[in-house]
Amino acid sequence: MRKVTTVIDINAHIRALTCDIKVQNGVVTAIIGFENLAYGTITAIKFHAVGYNSFNDIVPINGKEKFFLIIQDIHVGINETAKDLKAVLPNPDIRKLDLEECQICYSNGSVSTYKGKEEYTYEFEAFDFAKAEEKEIREALEDKFGRGFVYKPQEYENGWICGCGYFNLSDSDKCLSCETYKSDAFSVCSADVLKQIVMEHHIAEEERKKRALKQQEQEERVKRQKYIKIGICAVVVLIFAIFLGHSIVMSGRTLYSSEKEMKEALQGKYTHYYDNGDAMQQIEIKGDQVKIRWAFGGDLDSEVKEWNYKKGTFRTFQTYTVLRNGDIKDKNGTLFEKGGFMPIDGSDSDLSSSTTSAYESGY
Template identity: 30%
Template sequence: MYKKTVAIDLNAHIDSLEYRVINNGNAYYGELSFFNLSYGTIHAIKFHGEYFNSFGDILPITNTDLLLQDLNIPPCSYFKYSFSLPDFQIRNFKLSVISIIFENGIVEAVSPNPYSYDIDVLDENDPADNKLLVLFRKAFPYSICLPKTNEIGWICTCGRWNSKEQNTCSRCGSKFEEVGTTESIKGIVETKLSEQKQKKNKKRALFFSIVGVIILALVVGIYLGPYRYFKLGYSYSELQSGNLEAARKGFEELGNYKTSRQWLDIIDVVEDYQGTWYSDEEGSSLQVVIKGRTLYAIVAFFENDVSVYAFDIVGGDENSLQLIADTVPIDGDTLIWNGRRYHKVSESVKVPEGTEAPSIGMTKEEALASTWGAPESINTTETSGNVHEQWVYPNNRYLYFDNGVLTGIQE
């Protein structure tokens, strides 16, 4: 067990804001990410930006504000966004929140209010500590520490400090009456564990001995684990980007935490598909790319007739994976698509020429020809001669156009 100091901004409505400049080979663009706390669904957010060149000089940008609109970021969720930069010389920038529009109105940003506190972290490599973590999280999936209360506030089991006026944790959404005291935790843990035990006497005795260990740990003030749910968000973002290897590594490090095992099971099934396949029968190639919740099959005949098919791998249908296996079966080293047999020639996930993922600066025609294809719907807004379009895709994905040019991507 080791001590960890946690530093937060008590006045913040988002957490873990990160940003950077990325070069995609053709141009520089910006990328930002953050964790939305539990105050509500974010529909728009405005940042103040400072922009720098390679020498660290501040660039004289006319409009330094970055405005993201038409969003739908639920509470307690991770958000990642790519956008075009206001000047081609920008190589670094800093962002700070000006204001946020939630589903119930506008929240103006206020001056930072830093606050620090200590928690004692359990060593997950220690068998006894890890056993406590596994058992405890059956009742509280976000738990990383024991709750604490004082005259000014309380610390939730997820590790977030909240003021005494807050009845709901700003990070994980847990209620104070559920996690605010050792006594309430004891009751919930006992209930959760007893539901999973059979009513045999021997197992009952084992159950109460385990609960006794947990209660003893609570009494002596042992705190739980590192901030693993942030790692879950980053692992999912790698999956969203099609980086199965990086996503697998992240989910494996999380063990049985929350939905990580579900995503590992999905990767086990779909990763055999990802790669380049070729059919000698008609000279066609098949590119299979997995990104996030979707498996894309890109079929190219002689590299001039490209069709894109999409399968939801974790949709509302609990048999989504079986549907893929039935529609696109793999027989040994052979994949069968529409009656044609393909053999894998590469593990590469490079999309065939003429078909690529959307990127900043694309025209609407180029975006339609990308792996995302046509949107489900388009929302259009005209202001002062400018046309702003939001293209809506399945699984909360959006493309944003200003006067016909792609300026934002939300995955």
């Protein structure tokens, strides 16, 4: 564990008070910020203020060194930080401002008065993330009590430090910041209780992993169903498109007088190319046998089940169309040009050879 030292004003209702001065068009404005402690939601705040000019001389207001600076109609929640709260200053010569809390109005209608500065220096311990064994303890404590519960609770004569680092007065049996009961917070000082908390953390982690896996499986199931629906819709659209474009397609086909004529005309190889001109896929027709090859390796054997010479199509496991120039196109519109050369990975054989690793043009 590592040592932590802090100075706390036990009478303060706010901390980390900041003030900047902005001068524009002769108007001097104070830009104020602070962190609200855990006594309630602040709706208005009054400060004791002392103004100074550029020479660090006090600028009196109505003949007095101090004046009240009031900011109203605000909403600063518990443990929230107020930023850029603006207040116009009563004298344009002010270039620096010393502020001290005076009174605070809360959303419940109560008003708290600052009793004056009463600071104490406290030393306590924090779990160190850099050490593996303490990192696990720290994560377990945050799992049980919430983020920021990383300190070892400590009791003092006039108050106690909670595991979240907040100082509470002695009469508080519950932390005003994280709302952890004092008895629960101090229970982590027991080694046995700490072991139990770590064990519960392990169980909770396993449950979270199971829930995450279940959620992932559910999302994948929904995604698969979505893809199935998309696929079905695509098929329906494709069928409809084919029907509408039938007459146009027929005009671009090669028709034959007989099955024999068609079969003889289509013998050979047909190649599909990438946009850059490299061969991607090749179809070889030999008799009624068809072999489909891919440049990256692998092939598929099929046979022509129907030579539809009247419509200029032939069917294997899918239907191919013969175009007017002698090229063929599958049902998805993939174009295979007559002939061509395609180097491939691997050395799968064509319909006439068992050793070739590239396919020559049919011409």
